[in-house]
Amino acid sequence: xxxxxxxxxxxxxxxxxxxxDWHNNSIWWVRQNxxxxxxxxxxxxxxxxxxxxxxxxxxxxLHDLLLEFEKNxxxxxxxxxxxxxxKEHNEIVHGIxxxxxxxKMVKSKSMLTExxxxxxxxxxxxxxxxxTDLGERIIQLRHEPxxxxxxxxxxxxxxxxxxxxxxxxxxxxxxxxxxxxxEAARQSLRKDFLSADAALTGVNFAIADxxxxxxxxxxxxxxxxxxxxPVHIACMGLEKIIPKREHLGxxxxxxxxxxxxxxxxxxxxxxxKPRPGQExxxxxxxxxxxxxxxxxxxxDALKCxxxxxxxxxxxxxxxxxxxxxxxxxxxxxxxxxxxxADLKKNSDLPFAxxxxxxxxxVCPVKINIHEQLYEWRQIxxxxxxxxxxxxxxxxxxxxVLSNPKVFELGGxxxxxxxxxxxxxxxNSMNPWYKSREMPEPPKESFKDWYRKNRNNE
Amino acid sequence: MSSREEILGRLQLAxxxxxxxxxxxxxxxxxxEFNKEYLGDKVKKFMELIDILHGQxxxxxxxxxxxxxxxxxYPGQRVFINIEDAEYNNPExxxxxxPHDLEDIEFALFHGTLAVAENGAIWFTEEQMGQRxxxxxxxxxxxxxxxxxxLHTMAEAYEILKDPTLGFGGFIAGPSKTADIEQxxxxxxxxxxxxxxxxx
Ligand code: SF4
Numbered sequence: 001x002x003x004x005x006x007x008x009x010x011x012x013x014x015x016x017x018x019x020x021d022w023h024n025n026s027i028w029w030v031r032q033n034x035x036x037x038x039x040x041x042x043x044x045x046x047x048x049x050x051x052x053x054x055x056x057x058x059x060x061x062l063h064d065l066l067l068e069f070e071k072n073x074x075x076x077x078x079x080x081x082x083x084x085x086x087k088e089h090n091e092i093v094h095g096i097x098x099x100x101x102x103x104k105m106v107k108s109k110s111m112l113t114e115x116x117x118x119x120x121x122x123x124x125x126x127x128x129x130x131x132t133d134l135g136e137r138i139i140q141l142r143h144e145p146x147x148x149x150x151x152x153x154x155x156x157x158x159x160x161x162x163x164x165x166x167x168x169x170x171x172x173x174x175x176x177x178x179x180x181x182x183e184a185a186r187q188s189l190r191k192d193f194l195s196a197d198a199a200l201t202g203v204n205f206a207i208a209d210x211x212x213x214x215x216x217x218x219x220x221x222x223x224x225x226x227x228x229x230p231v232h233i234a235c236m237g238l239e240k241i242i243p244k245r246e247h248l249g250x251x252x253x254x255x256x257x258x259x260x261x262x263x264x265x266x267x268x269x270x271x272x273k274p275r276p277g278q279e280x281x282x283x284x285x286x287x288x289x290x291x292x293x294x295x296x297x298x299x300d301a302l303k304c305x306x307x308x309x310x311x312x313x314x315x316x317x318x319x320x321x322x323x324x325x326x327x328x329x330x331x332x333x334x335x336x337x338x339x340x341a342d343l344k345k346n347s348d349l350p351f352a353x354x355x356x357x358x359x360x361x362v363c364p365v366k367i368n369i370h371e372q373l374y375e376w377r378q379i380x381x382x383x384x385x386x387x388x389x390x391x392x393x394x395x396x397x398x399x400v401l402s403n404p405k406v407f408e409l410g411g412x413x414x415x416x417x418x419x420x421x422x423x424x425x426x427n428s429m430n431p432w433y434k435s436r437e438m439p440e441p442p443k444e445s446f447k448d449w450y451r452k453n454r455n456n457e
Numbered sequence: 458m459s460s461r462e463e464i465l466g467r468l469q470l471a472x473x474x475x476x477x478x479x480x481x482x483x484x485x486x487x488x489x490e491f492n493k494e495y496l497g498d499k500v501k502k503f504m505e506l507i508d509i510l511h512g513q514x515x516x517x518x519x520x521x522x523x524x525x526x527x528x529x530x531y532p533g534q535r536v537f538i539n540i541e542d543a544e545y546n547n548p549e550x551x552x553x554x555x556p557h558d559l560e561d562i563e564f565a566l567f568h569g570t571l572a573v574a575e576n577g578a579i580w581f582t583e584e585q586m587g588q589r590x591x592x593x594x595x596x597x598x599x600x601x602x603x604x605x606x607x608l609h610t611m612a613e614a615y616e617i618l619k620d621p622t623l624g625f626g627g628f629i630a631g632p633s634k635t636a637d638i639e640q641x642x643x644x645x646x647x648x649x650x651x652x653x654x655x656x657x
Pocket of ligand 1: 258303304305306307308309310311333359362363364365366367369
């Protein structure tokens, strides 16, 4: 296989039917929690509309808002850096760390640094990086990528985690109690917080008007890191900017409700100035965003606040798992972001969807996700990047559907074939037959039946 | 050309193109009025939320009561009190120390600026924290809230908080928690294992 492909990668999960069901159900449970939280607010649609229009305003005015943010952040005593791509981002972070001879850095969750491959880069330079979000720590110890943007270890069972902790943290073999395992991680990570020489956090929102940035966590790991370490680096994609602090009154209301069904995350921390004696840096990262924003049909994907609701609701994501998307951000939003970065390599992703539209319905900033998936399909097929099977299938379909005579003849042949040699259709070569029983073929088509019956009603 | 100029250049181009297509520039959205009636009695709702968040809320009639609670529950343990009424405070030794020295605080009590009924979040400024790390590193956290500072919604909270003057502040809603192991909720991930809110 020349390049990763969603359908093939999904088999890792789908070949174990029990595990697929477990994965599907545990994520559906999160979706149900989201529903309960959302239905409890009479203003939900009003909040979504407002959140969406603030983000649209951001997209139209990003140039000015970034300049305003930079000016205010500098006045607050924060150092601001601009990175054109992943490589420059990694070099900037490394530059800051090497100036202070940092040996060990604690990191809270940041999908951006994952996108940039920061951990590996720093480890190659001899810097120890400790992921401190429990889910991220688990997958870091297992050398796996995250499978979900909010719950990075959602693909793992407690037995898997127990094994990993037994091996790396010395917990009792076979003890699968989440309370016990979490406590073990707490003890071990506390030592890391206390001994780190730098902390890196992501950014949920950056406010142009005040030059501050807001980081949301449930565990408190961003705060433990940032308030102890002498250096705090915050990395953010350009699109994290919002104009005013009061806009948080909208975003903080929709974020956690969409994510996990909580009314708000436990910690919503507003960093404006470094504490006395501390160094604070912000790295503004482009990595394709300023080109993405120039595509009218696709720019709205940049409104995403990374709540994860679209993946929790997606029937394909729930049954194929985050790793099958072979990019940092999986699920519906990942499938419309990834083709911007590399159309050819990610041409399979817009097809990993049933286009049911559930993603767009739950999105708190009202991104038209399923329409963009459809748009990408058009482009991918036109540019000849879709898989050969799919292209042949589509061309054949086009021929059949635009020729009524051919359609009728094909139907007749199909029905006869399915009756006489069902193995021709019900075999593993036909992807539709996987986990499906083909229906009993009817003896005659609807058209034939109608022709016979219309006169003797 | 620096990356900064390159990025800004591309964004400026995008902005020009968008404005040309849209004909007129978008104005900054004005926040609408949000419903708060659905929350009912705000003190009751707030206390309900603290309970849902695995915290504990209680109405008290005096600071003395709070002090008694602490003395009884944490005898001989390291306790940090930083509230408006200076006679109870013991921050001298803490406020200017290295933040790492706060590692073994068992219980810490802070004053919150305001509290929000719809989600149980309480706002603290760094002044109220004494040291930024204090409310995140202590094993157990206590909060003092004046009843009249409890609000219905986040919109009302930001109406008050919209112009910050200090370097750091944050909302805290309940004790630290995680559900990263098979979605089972565990309190005490990194920060406080418990939260008690005294409503005065
Ligand atoms: S696209 Fe919408 S639903 Fe999906 S993660 Fe982003 S904000 Fe959430």
